[in-house]
Amino acid sequence: MKLIYRIALRLSAVLIPLMALWATLFYFMTVDEINDEADDALADYSELIIVRMLAGRELPPLNSGSNNSYSITPVTREYADSKSHIEYYDAEVYIPEKEETEPARILSTIFCDNDDNYYELKVSMPTFEKEDLVRTILFWIVLLYLVLLLTLIGVTTWIFHRSMRPLYALLHWLDNFTLGKTNTPVPDDTHITEFHKLNVAAQEAANRSAMLFERQKQFIGNASHELQTPLAILGNRIEWLLDNTELNEKQVEELFKMQRSLGHIVRLNKTLLLLTKIENGQFPESTEVDVAALIREQAPLYNEIYESRQIDCRIDLPDRFVVSMNDSLASTLITNLLKNAYVHTEPGHSIDIALHNRTLTIANDGNTPLDADHIFDRFYQGNKKEGSTGLGLALVKAVCRYYNLDIEYRYTDGRHCFAVTWPQK
Structure with missing residues (x-):
């Protein structure tokens, strides 16, 4: 796998939990902000109702066009003492005008009149569908993730290719490098310290390999050339022994084995010498x-x-x-x-x-x-x-x-x- 593809995969993997965390935080912060605004409105509305009731004035109509509703229920002192002074919570309420149930934010509070009569006031305000909010946030988070991912990959790819040009040039040079042939120097058109050191190391390694290769060729060629004469002498002496001496069957058999082994060595030596000549370019005529x-x-x-x-x-x-x-x-x-x-x-x-x-x-x-x-x-x-x-x-x-x-x-x-x-x- 290419490095740029591995970087893209890792970016994708890192962005997924980050975007999920961001979406979760965004959702709860949005819900909290909406609830704060709703709670302030409910507090103002409940205060209006309590003031009017205590003053003996006409209470607001239940249907004021805003779908807000309230209820006032007499309660005992014991019940009032057991409840919190004010409480906010979410619940489903039935709206007669729409003949359906919708989510609402509810404020529940306890108050008493001048005659020490206790009442429980519940004020409700229709609010948002959380499932709709989750779906909307999820859609935009996925869209944002894709746009951000494509943008990051595009920018990363562009920066990566521009920054890695010296490395690609070195890799191309290594692909074309062949021992035993004339090779161009390592390209070193870079001002990046790390790439410059890498190019220098590659050139030094190539020079050492070329030097060792030349020494190896020279050694094999010299050794093969020097072995020709003693091998030929050995072959002639074995033939002389077979032709000019009286040998028993066992001795003849051993000499034939020696002759076969010597023939194998001669073929091996000639082949090594031919290889050396080819690598040294000693066949210029075509x-x-x-x-x-x-x-x-x-x-x-x-x-x-x-x-x-x-x-x-x-x-x-x-x-x-x-x-x-x-x-x-x-x-x-x-x-x-x-x-x-x-x-x-x-x-x-x-x-x-x-x-x-x-x-x-x-x-x-x-x-x-x-x-x-x-x-x-x-x-x-x-x-x-x-x-x-x-x-x-x-x-x-x-x-x-x-x-x-x-x-x-x-x-x-x-x-x-x-x-x-x-x-x-």
């Missing part, structure tokens, strides 16, 4: 290579080599597909892909080779997928095969990297599939 013709030439050879395994190879190629490559590297690319398919296909199964839209696809049957993250690493072997050096696909990857070809491995429908795509001219 010619027009017909990849389709190269496949038609090599596929029958592997069919013949692995004839005993009865592998069905189906080929779907155009008449010609000409690319500009070193002919030796083109052969290395094709032969290693073909050999990998034949070696890892079970007897009686099939291989499909197709070339369409500048993409070469070689698919073979397989029981389990390989590790796509490491399959092109040196010495990686998903299923160990006798005589394999574990460098075939590393060679394929090196050639593709040398010519900027896209190579992909995928496992679908029980088949291993390698696809190499040549870029448009």
